[in-house]
Amino acid sequence: MDSLMGLINIEHEYDFLEELTYFRCGSAVPFAGRYRLIDFTLSNMVNSGVGEVAIFSNRKYRSLMDHLGTGSDWELAKRHGGLFILPPDWNDPTDISRGDLRHFHNNRDYFHRSKANHVIISGSQFISNARYEKAFNHHLENDADVTCITTRVNQFKPEHVSQLRVEHDEDGKIHNLTNDQQNPHVFTGVYIIKKDVLMKLVDECIAYHKDHFFFNGIKENLHRLNVQFYRYEGYSAFVNSIESFFRQNMNLLRPENYKALFFKNQFVRTKISNEPPVKYRKGAKVSDSMLANGSVIDGEVTGSILFRGVKVRKGAQVKNSIIMQRCTIEEGVRLENVILDKDVHISAGQTFIGSREKPFVVAKRKNI
């Protein structure tokens, strides 16, 4: 029976979120009140029936490991299949592979052991709540070697500049992947590939000293592979800079976006917390905001996203800001257009105001 195994390849995702990625990889950055970026692609895979997912991680994967734990919160803690976080650990002196090919080469076992005959590969920067079954059916029906999942961009933003654009024949075969900034048909970075094609291309890439599987293995071989596309029509976002991170968080405060991302299809899965409901104390004023459990609010919150366990004391004002886990905002503080990373403590009486385009970012655990 045809089935899918998953791979999240974050080897080529460098520290794209500045202060937020000083000590963690981008895929582990908190997003939308209770998630991490990786949760979206991982949930999509699990919700599409993928029972084994490997993660090719590179550096700063510690907090990613902490977040994912045994994988049980994604139903991936199994005796057979499950979640495999594969940090770089290779010791074969004869190994000549480079770039992400080293991962593919050194983790051949992962692919061989599985009974699945197709692989869905993705990074962590494409945010959506998708089921991949339809794309997989499309892939099978067209007997495609590769099926790229694409989307249509209606309004170009800076985060789209680096996304590849798709040019295809009438029969749906992709003949070119370009950087044509006028083309709204954008590749999401998610694709399905036949396992045997994958393994063959990996061998070729290594033999020719290549270092980027998608660019060298697929993009350069469009002429001799059957590369199809499947267009995803739902809500989506690319997050690849602080600016897009902030804007895409804020976009979710529009009801239609929030509903489209969270209440379509199945729920996005994330690490299970054990926080009590949000406590709104006497005098709290909260509006136009998204709050995660465990928070205790005495002050005023508008147009903001509060992660778990945030404390906003009496008289504090939080406006258009993103406040991550366990931050405490003491009495009388005023924040606007601010991103506080986890565990930040803002002492009483201070004011910090950033701009929409350049939010003021405070690194993890700072005590200001």
Next chain:
Amino acid sequence: MDSLMGLINIEHEYDFLEELTYFRCGSAVPFAGRYRLIDFTLSNMVNSGVGEVAIFSNRKYRSLMDHLGTGSDWELAKRHGGLFILPPDWNDPTDISRGDLRHFHNNRDYFHRSKANHVIISGSQFISNARYEKAFNHHLENDADVTCITTRVNQFKPEHVSQLRVEHDEDGKIHNLTNDQQNPHVFTGVYIIKKDVLMKLVDECIAYHKDHFFFNGIKENLHRLNVQFYRYEGYSAFVNSIESFFRQNMNLLRPENYKALFFKNQFVRTKISNEPPVKYRKGAKVSDSMLANGSVIDGEVTGSILFRGVKVRKGAQVKNSIIMQRCTIEEGVRLENVILDKDVHISAGQTFIGSREKPFVVAKRKNI
């Protein structure tokens, strides 16, 4: 309440088992039919009530991660506490720590988060089935900063050369750790330390650019610390070379040793397999051996240790050998004083004979 957290520090354990450690760290090498070296120290910790164990790993930890999985087979897959495999992953440009101090420094969180106020630290080369409660009580009663677990060696073997020897006062305080080869009072490498003392010594070591926590932090500070010892009296073995590895495996074929290691105290825990009972077919001849489940025997086996899923075909003879998981020994093969690593296939009719002192070792997955 006083309680213990665990740390298995394999940073300084280099590739001590030659071919067997080409692609895995020593702690992950199979031992005694169904275990890996690390199982013994990890089981001892769990059986002594330690609910959280971290592993400071260095290189080639992939098979260690595969073996330990989520930790659930050691009852360590918990929401609170549990098993933390901590590969090197540090990205702080201001970090000046060296050697295993880098681990201590970069994993401070592990120590801080826990409620335990003492830490039991061990490597993976000391094999025993011990309960540490008594040692911990001794540690508490003497208000020791550090308590070294020691043992008495009755017959010196090459593996003891590198073990530190203990010199102590009448009141049990260790005043010297030496290399005196005549002293039978040997330090096992396992010790209990107060958490606050540990953290203080780590800071000192880093400040003075030291690179070995035990040597620089403890051994050099015996004069100003209260370092006690607790002597373990049960069966034990050190494994730190191919020669000692082979001999210590074979020693377990003596009934009194097997009983002392496996049927004293609680069982040694290991990864749960799902192998059927050993199938002895018509004509099989097995004696003086230890066999793990999943094996199917048609031939002759004497004085040997067979891991899971080994097949010994008709007419094959296996003598004084260690045959690891899923090896197949075809018809008419003769093996004596041989170590086959996992997944080796020996085709029909061949003969391999090593010596007791220098067993013939065949690396993983070889097809001979």
Next chain:
Amino acid sequence: MSKECVGMLLAGGEGKRLGLLTKNLAKPAVPFGGKYRIIDFTLSNCTNSKIHTVGVLTQYSPMVLNKHIGIGKPWDLDRQHDGVSILSPFTAQKGGSWYKGTADAISQNMQFIDQFDPEYVLVISGDHIYQMNYQRLIDHHKEKQSEATISVIEVPWDEASRFGILNTKENLEIYEFDEKPQNPKSNLASMGIYIFNWKTLRKYLIDDEASDSSSHDFGKDIIPAMLNDGLRLFAYRFQGYWKDVGTIKSYWEANMDLLEEDLSLSLNSKEWRTYSHDSNYPPQFIEPNAEIDNSLVNSGCWISGIVKNSILFEGIDVGENTLVKESILHPSVKVGNNCTINRAIVMEKVTIPDGTVINGEEYDEPVVVNSENIEKFVTE
């Protein structure tokens, strides 16, 4: 595998006085506190007290309860050799019988307890709200060299006659158990939490099973029999919040207590966590015109209206221009626009149409709304 103490959690009661709330639901499974079920408090006490072997005795409508407890993961009780076990009535060669009383439920599961060969058995029930370290109770039991120790709480003298009262000497040794005494001699009320030496209890359970006249109840039969034989029984004084949520009124009050600022029981405590299931609902969404005051609101809620002094479970919608006041809304309740909900308990998945007004009277029992009686409140 020997264990020092095995916990036996009585969760089989029907909880009749909770009316609609327990119509198809065991009392310990009734939702509580915006996220929890009543039994979570006792199970979390076990986890926090390091009682890792817990038998949960179920009988009445156990489906939701079983599903909630599941493999025990939220409480770290999903363990290979012990952890949480659900113990339902069963048949044996001599036939089967339902649990006839609290003591009978334990008697029928002696084999379960015996396999752990425990020194002590802790008997607790799944329908009280409190945070308690059972290890302190065990320590007290050991210190007093007691055969059975009962946890007690001081109640106001004028309410003492509503409780099972323990009369003790100065050293807390119990000499009399007074069930709902007209003229109480003490104000130490039993909390229904017992620690027994298993050897002793085992003997009394066997005798009690053999007795036809017994009601097989700890309070009515086992404890009096032990006192009668002159055994050393002690009381253990618990200080802190404790509430039996046996009626709709006390259920409502106990929920409202969570909104108090200075309650000794805290859901936000890091030292004594209350564990429960957590679903994958997204963070709550608060619309620009919403107002929320002195309330608990869980994940997945979508608030457009006004919420005051209320407890909202997960996945609730509160429509525009709607007021929810002094109410408890169970999971997935959808309240339309232009409604008023005052002093009501709205049960799971009830949809309240636009314009509905539900008004509980101030001193009466709060109104309980389910999907059958909701029609009564809808004015066309």
Next chain:
Amino acid sequence: MSKECVGMLLAGGEGKRLGLLTKNLAKPAVPFGGKYRIIDFTLSNCTNSKIHTVGVLTQYSPMVLNKHIGIGKPWDLDRQHDGVSILSPFTAQKGGSWYKGTADAISQNMQFIDQFDPEYVLVISGDHIYQMNYQRLIDHHKEKQSEATISVIEVPWDEASRFGILNTKENLEIYEFDEKPQNPKSNLASMGIYIFNWKTLRKYLIDDEASDSSSHDFGKDIIPAMLNDGLRLFAYRFQGYWKDVGTIKSYWEANMDLLEEDLSLSLNSKEWRTYSHDSNYPPQFIEPNAEIDNSLVNSGCWISGIVKNSILFEGIDVGENTLVKESILHPSVKVGNNCTINRAIVMEKVTIPDGTVINGEEYDEPVVVNSENIEKFVTE
């Protein structure tokens, strides 16, 4: 959360014909094959067939069974939202009742099934030894647009009168169910494995519950009622090993079958694994003078004597100069020196003193030895 197929595994039977083996043990929990319990074969079939939602209906002496199934880990059924659920009898507002028959057990747990809103319900029982892919059965069911499909196996014609026989047209459509027919018209015996369209079955179960004359059994009541109404029912032909281990003799035989070289059922198959608990016993230890021939031997065994054509569970000692032949030794049996054990089934934890001789007659039922009757065999 909707599921295509929910499995309902009947595991409540007493298994009276297994005598001592089921004295305090549900039949599905009886040890089998050197490592397993009987139910492991059915549970593994579920896992391997990707049926991830399984209700196990228990009633008789369920403690060991419950403990064995536990959180379902060995079968990868320890899942948050589905996985394995143990369904015991319970009480509701109108009182409670024990499971009165196979169909009644399902009826009482309709609510459990409904929550998954399945298309199909698979009904299986926990006391057969076989390896079967239920997906093939489901495929066949869909293909035939059947309302209910029953898995059948060809039995020798001269034994057909001992089985429930299905008479079918050439296309396998069932027109008659013949319980133990004197003159069988077919040799297709029902394996007690049913797949139903849940909507259809639900209706028949409700009707069946209402009938006072019904014995609430699938074979006797539900299937005949469906045939009577002219529903499309089909047989599915299973090829492979299948054995009902209903008597001591068939239990012994089925164990001995595992020693056959060319059995279609294999414990060593990598494609169709049989899952069970695995303990932490060390590898088996074979002494210099031991001899083992044509046998299965599990971990933790210590063999000094001779073992032939036998099945040894974990943690067994076989003493010096002792012969164990054509026997089944359950876990932790200790056989002393100078013993002979021939054609016997020795139950868990029995200790056999030095010099004991137990000799089963060749064609008789094998001897079952437990800790009570062992004295009979000991000669002073």
